[in-house]
Amino acid sequence: MDTASATQGAAPPRGSIRQNRRWALIWSYVFLSIFAAFFLLPPIYMFITSLKTSAEISAATTPWWVHNPTLSNYTALLTSREFMIFIRNSAVVSTCVVIITMLISILAAFSLARMKFWGSATLATGVFLTYLVPDTLLFIPLFKIFAWLHEVTDIQFINRWWMLIILYPTLTVPFCTWIMIGYFASIPKELDEAAIMDGASYMQVLTRIFIPVALPGIIAATIFAFTVSWAQFLYPLAFTTSADQLMLPVGIVTTLIKGDVFNWGQIMTGALLGALPPLVIYAFLMDYYIAGLTAGATKG
Numbered sequence: 001m002d003t004a005s006a007t008q009g010a011a012p013p014r015g016s017i018r019q020n021r022r023w024a025l026i027w028s029y030v031f032l033s034i035f036a037a038f039f040l041l042p043p044i045y046m047f048i049t050s051l052k053t054s055a056e057i058s059a060a061t062t063p064w065w066v067h068n069p070t071l072s073n074y075t076a077l078l079t080s081r082e083f084m085i086f087i088r089n090s091a092v093v094s095t096c097v098v099i100i101t102m103l104i105s106i107l108a109a110f111s112l113a114r115m116k117f118w119g120s121a122t123l124a125t126g127v128f129l130t131y132l133v134p135d136t137l138l139f140i141p142l143f144k145i146f147a148w149l150h151e152v153t154d155i156q157f158i159n160r161w162w163m164l165i166i167l168y169p170t171l172t173v174p175f176c177t178w179i180m181i182g183y184f185a186s187i188p189k190e191l192d193e194a195a196i197m198d199g200a201s202y203m204q205v206l207t208r209i210f211i212p213v214a215l216p217g218i219i220a221a222t223i224f225a226f227t228v229s230w231a232q233f234l235y236p237l238a239f240t241t242s243a244d245q246l247m248l249p250v251g252i253v254t255t256l257i258k259g260d261v262f263n264w265g266q267i268m269t270g271a272l273l274g275a276l277p278p279l280v281i282y283a284f285l286m287d288y289y290i291a292g293l294t295a296g297a298t299k300g
Contacts, residue, residue: 043272050074050269057264073269083270085244086251089161090230091277093247097168097229098222104173105221109180110206114192124181131174139238142167146239161245164236168229176221183217184210219285227278248274 049057051069061067077083112124146157157163191213192205200208211218236247246254252270256263 043275046268046272049264050266050272052265054263054265073265074273077266077269077273082243082251082255086246086248089246090248090274093161093164093168094226094229096165097172098225100165100169101172101176101225102218102222104169105176105180106206106211106218108173108177109184110202110210112177113181113184114189114205115202124178127174127181128178131171131178135171135234138170139235142170143238158239159241159245161240161247163239164229164232164247167235167239168232171232172225172228176225179217179221179224180214183214187213223282223285226281230274230278 045064048064048066050073051066051071053068053070053072056066056068108127112120112127143158146163149155150157187210191209195205195209196202231249232247233249236250240246240250243251243255248270252267252274256267256270
């Protein structure tokens with residue numbers, strides 16, 4: 001009995017452990033390859049198409065190979081005045097929306113997470129539920145509101161790119177506020193209580209304690225706000241019509257698709273160029289995010 005119990009409780013052979021780890025590693029690489037292929041094949045195909053002429057795209061050739069590579073699509077877009085206007089409009093609007101969103105979200109999240117008042121929990125839940133309302137239901141009432149404001153103030157809001165700076169925060173502020181509430185709520189209350197006892201104001205507690213500690217959450221919210229405002233399609237499509245007022249996603253579609261003629265080479269080129277700023281900013285913020293975590297871990 002004792003010998004059998006000892007045999008059953010003995011550790012498995014070292015060789016079987018290594019074999020299990022080897023198979024686990026193999027399967028992880030298999031699924032990682034499938035994942036990478038699923039998400040990387042579309043942009044790779046877009047890049048290949050952007051290097052083709054319209055004649056080669058229309059010809060019955062191998063779609064995954066470029067016989068006569070050319071940069072004419074990139075040259076045509078980067079030297080196009082309309083395309084540069086689209087980029088300028090998107091850059092200005094996205095930058096302003098990020099600044100407005102973070103100012104509102106940080107102050108609102110700090111108030112809801114720490115400055116408890118009657119109905120604060122219900123209000124915090126309502127902020128998140130506001131984000132769940134799809135923008136396909138909001139743009140019609142918003143259009144009516146801006147039309148009414150035009151009648152009252154005689155200021156033209158429709159077909160103005162700067163008007164999107166007012167619209168986009170309705171999409172970004174609720175979710176960013178919800179993210180910041182979670183980060184602020186995870187900060188020990190002893191920190192801000194000790195600071196307040198030492199004579200610090202709420203604004204000093206926010207700027208000197210909460211913002212440095214919650215930097216990963218602020219960066220995540222910043223990425224979200226920029227991505228939403230840069231890639232938004234419905235609001236620019238509904239509220240802007242003139243070529244000099246369009247954002248980049250809508251501008252690519254409206255100027256490069258004429259009737260039933262699709263300029264696929266320039267469409268793919270414009271999509272790739274439009275995806276570059278979010279990718280570059282995301283990579284930069286990810287490095288800063290990791291550095292912030294490392295610095296926070298080494299501080300006593």
